[in-house]
Amino acid sequence: MNLNQKGVRALFNKRALTPFEIMKYLHLAFAFLTISGFVLRGIWMLRGSSLSRHPLTRTVPHVIDALFLGTGIALVLQLQLAVLQNDWLLAKFAGLVIYIVLGAIALRHGKTMHARRLAFAGAVCAFFYIVGAAVSKSPLSWLA
């Protein structure tokens, strides 16, 4: 039984979750929130909606992303992982940098709509590459 199955079983049997399980579920929840928020902002950007300039749209994603990164770092510490010796973790970091750069081009810095659309699609691909690397624990991601 892997950790995910153990965690789900704990929820059903009302066993207390371990601190690691709690952190992992928080990490997953923030991953879901961050990509949902990104896609929503992308749609607003593509439609030219004024919602993309709303003060909450400018602040809430930073809070979510900071908490998301915090749960990732907490998992690394809890598992006592050596970052440089875990290629899947390095692949996640590389993917995260690409996701952030392409995300910034898509939502902020892209000069043309075409560039923004391409960057948006690339950022979503980078995100799903990272999920694949996390699940498979391999830089080959979904191809592993």
Ligand code: HEM
């Ligand atoms: C866009 C960025 C990220 C996404 C989409 C993501 C996604 C995920 C997912 C889906 C899992 C669960 C994999 C499983 O089924 O076991 C996971 C696990 C993990 N993540 Fe992330 N993550 C991201 C960023 C980070 C960052 C920045 C760190 C470190 C600072 C990190 C550290 C970890 C660790 C250590 C685990 C492994 C937990 C385990 O062994 O069960 N993640 N991540």
